[in-house]
Amino acid sequence: MCDHHASECTEPHDADAELERLGFSRRDMLRTAGIVLAAGALTGAQTLGTGTAPASALGTARGGAANDPALTWLVGDHHVHTQFSHDAKYRLAQQLDAAERYGVDWLAFTEHANFAHAEQGVFSSLEQIQQERDARDLLIFQGLEWYIPAAEHGSVLIAPGHDSARVLRAFELAWDGKLNRWERPANAAQQAEWERRAAEAIAWLGAQKRSGLIEDAVVLANHPLRLGIDSPHELRAWRDADPEIMIGMEGAPGAQGSAISQNTHAGDQRGEYTNAPRADSWPGFPADAYRPYGGFDWATATVGGLWDAMLAEGKPFWITSNSDNHLTVKDTWVTGAYPAGEPYASLPNEFDRWAVLGKRPDPVDTGAPQGGSDFWPGQFSRLHTGVTTRSYAGVLQAMRLGRMWVDHGHLLSGFDVRVRAAMPGNGRGRGNGAGNGWGNAAGVGATLGGRVAARRGQDVEVTITVTTTDYANAAGIVPQLVHVDLISGPVTGGSADPDAVRAPETRVTTRFDTSARRGTFTLTHVFEDVDRSFYVRFRGSDGKRQGAGYHGAAVDPGGPLRHGDGEGDPWQDTWFYANPVFVDVR
Structure with a gap:
């Protein structure tokens, strides 16, 4: 497990053994994904003019109720973090209180993937999520911020069900780029191998839906041009691996308050889009692609650009927006102190201390503004989803069908x-x-x-x-x-x-x-x-x-x-x- 820095690495207890305890086998998971890809489960990716896209992906070609229904528009956020992520600080209840305050109807907690989360955080956070579901009039998804092999992050949302947390945990163990060290490929062969792993992961998740093990799931590419490591061919490959699962990308990233934060610096940009190409960035992206345009990613904001190039193929690939909340702009809360004594006293860094329980201590209010780049869910960035039923299935189906629009600043x-x-x-x-x-x-x-x-x-x-x-x-x-x-x-x-x-x-x-x-x-x-x-x-x-x-x-x-x-x-x-x-x- 490595998260950007060598010091933040921990070996798993035994990921394959844990998969076996969950009722999965890595060998079987790879076989299932390979069969799906080899069989060309791409019927939903045929283009207009050369084939017929499935009704579930693009609607019924000749209209009717399925294509033009009466819709209720719900405000959502598919990318939110809590103290169960190593770099965020809020309790679930704080995020949900803020979401209700700003008119959010549904949200997804997408904690960062790593072994401490897979081994502890998935089920301990689910217990709290279920309590909040029972207490609030909100649709609350448990999801994951997936480290896509050889690429950026992605939001994975799974509809609640008997096996949803088990499938989420297995997905994280078997397919996460960070957990499996499928990051920063050293050569073209490694890049190609890891790119295939990403497609296999999406295909496997789709197979779990079709088997009935989970009710539904969707995946979205997060902040796609932040580092330039989501190449155009990877976006297309993920979409084609299963277009009913990989439905699109963030048109606008979170972290929209980066340039007005308490600790802002000259050159800070919305979305924390301040990077330059690195060794594993796709070389075809111009330097301008690493910067935001009106707060939106270059791929979306450029008329006639990457998003349009994908739409011109006639294949569905939608955009979203979200808060990606970790640390709210100029709020007054800080992460609380870890317990005194061992094992915390001997641990060298924050990440290792967090990993003991897969959870940071509850935050405390200092009364003084703190650093942070994010807005609360619904405070600035909103994702509007047109549903026919106010339900988890209704939200995911609206997202899959592209019944979405986004706005900033209300x-x-x-x-x-x-x-x-x-x-x-x-x-x-x-x-x-x-x-x-x-x-x-x-x-x-x-x-x-x-x-x-x-x-x-x-x-x-x-x-x-x-x-x-x-x-x-x-x-x-x-x-x-x-x-x-x-x-x-x-x-x-x-x-x-x-x-x-x-x-x-x-x-x-x-x-x-x-x-x-x-x-x-x-x-x-x-x-x-x-x-x-x-x-x-x-x-x-x-x-x-x-x-x-x-x-x-x-x-x-x-x-x-x-x-x-x-x-x-x-x-x-x-x-x-x-x-x-x-x-x-x-």
């Missing part, structure tokens, strides 16, 4: 999208027909993450319903949405280059000026006479920092800007992003 109170192929003869179509043979011309549409079928020559109408925020956020600002942008590009099919980071035809299609509008209002855009499959996604901001996008004004005339020194106040540069709708033109 920029919006509501956002809803409907996309439909317009009925011929009703002023939107061609001629005076009754709609026969025109796909879903009867007006049934799709919401975020869904698909609409249209015929060539038909019009496609996008209707956006926005509700602005009428209260002051945690910074005392009543947010003002200044614009809403539609970003669209053609679906061109699978990429011949698994490291492609460019979607050259994607651009901002239209911008709505909303600076004078308050309350709830509707915006409409029509794509006329469509002739090929495409997708459309959405964003907007408070308008305080914007300019020509990364690929120029012709592609993005008013996009988020890279933060320079002293420009990292998150409350003065807030954006929202929403996941796409695909339009399949036949």
Whole structure:
């Protein structure tokens, strides 16, 4: 077990023996994962125009209730830490109190993987989580921050069930990059081997769902461009290993308060995105990719960039946002003292003392502001999930289907999208027909993450319903949405280059000026006479920092800007992003 530093290493008691006690065998786990990958369990990764994506991944192509349901929007956070992580300090109850205070409906505790967590923290934290589930009107997931082999971190969320903690623990022991020393590959062969391990882990988790051992699970890539070690081909490989499990990535990282913390330094950036390429970084990322843009990751914020290159393949891959809370900006709490005497007195560092129980002491309030880069769950960053049932299964299914939008600083109170192929003869179509043979011309549409079928020559109408925020956020600002942008590009099919980071035809299609509008209002855009499959996604901001996008004004005339020194106040540069709708033109 190594976490960044050689001093933070501990040998496991016997991971294989522990797997056996849990009812698993490493050999069988590897065999199961290998069979799944070899069998090509990628039917959900076929591209629009060259195949049909599964209904569970992209919705029903011709609409209907499954594609355009009545939704309840729940605020969530899929990446939160407590004293059960070696570098965080809060009790579960403190995080949950804050979540309730800021309007969060569900969250996931994703403690860092390591042997002390796998051996002790999983079940001791679960006992507390269950007590909190019984006491609160919150959906509380037990998850894991997975050290993805040869790559960055990932959020693993598993629906609560009889075997969920056992499966989570086995996953951590068998597949974690840190526990198994699959970090910082020394050569290309090692890189390839460890990349396969990551795909096998995702495939294995999917197999546990299909077997019924767990009800459901999803995985998301965390802070993907922070270190530049999540290459484009790895993101695609994880997605294709099981697109029902690996559903996307953080569009915006946590740690959004890094540049305004108590101990901030010149050059500190939102998300703690202050790095430069290292030996195992993917060499194709430019230096700019290691910095945030309006608080969002370069992969998401760049119109025509990496996220768009993946969407242009017609495969679902969604974005999220979260707090990644460890240490809240300028709060007054510090980690309490460890007990006097042994074994603590002889241990050389904080990590080893934490590892005794897999838990830090309860924090104490000093009354003086402390260092920290994070906001409380829901305080600044929010993930809105459109559910049909308020349940753990409902949340995970909403995430899998891409029914998600994110905002910073409570920029919006509501956002809803409907996309439909317009009925011929009703002023939107061609001629005076009754709609026969025109796909879903009867007006049934799709919401975020869904698909609409249209015929060539038909019009496609996008209707956006926005509700602005009428209260002051945690910074005392009543947010003002200044614009809403539609970003669209053609679906061109699978990429011949698994490291492609460019979607050259994607651009901002239209911008709505909303600076004078308050309350709830509707915006409409029509794509006329469509002739090929495409997708459309959405964003907007408070308008305080914007300019020509990364690929120029012709592609993005008013996009988020890279933060320079002293420009990292998150409350003065807030954006929202929403996941796409695909339009399949036949």
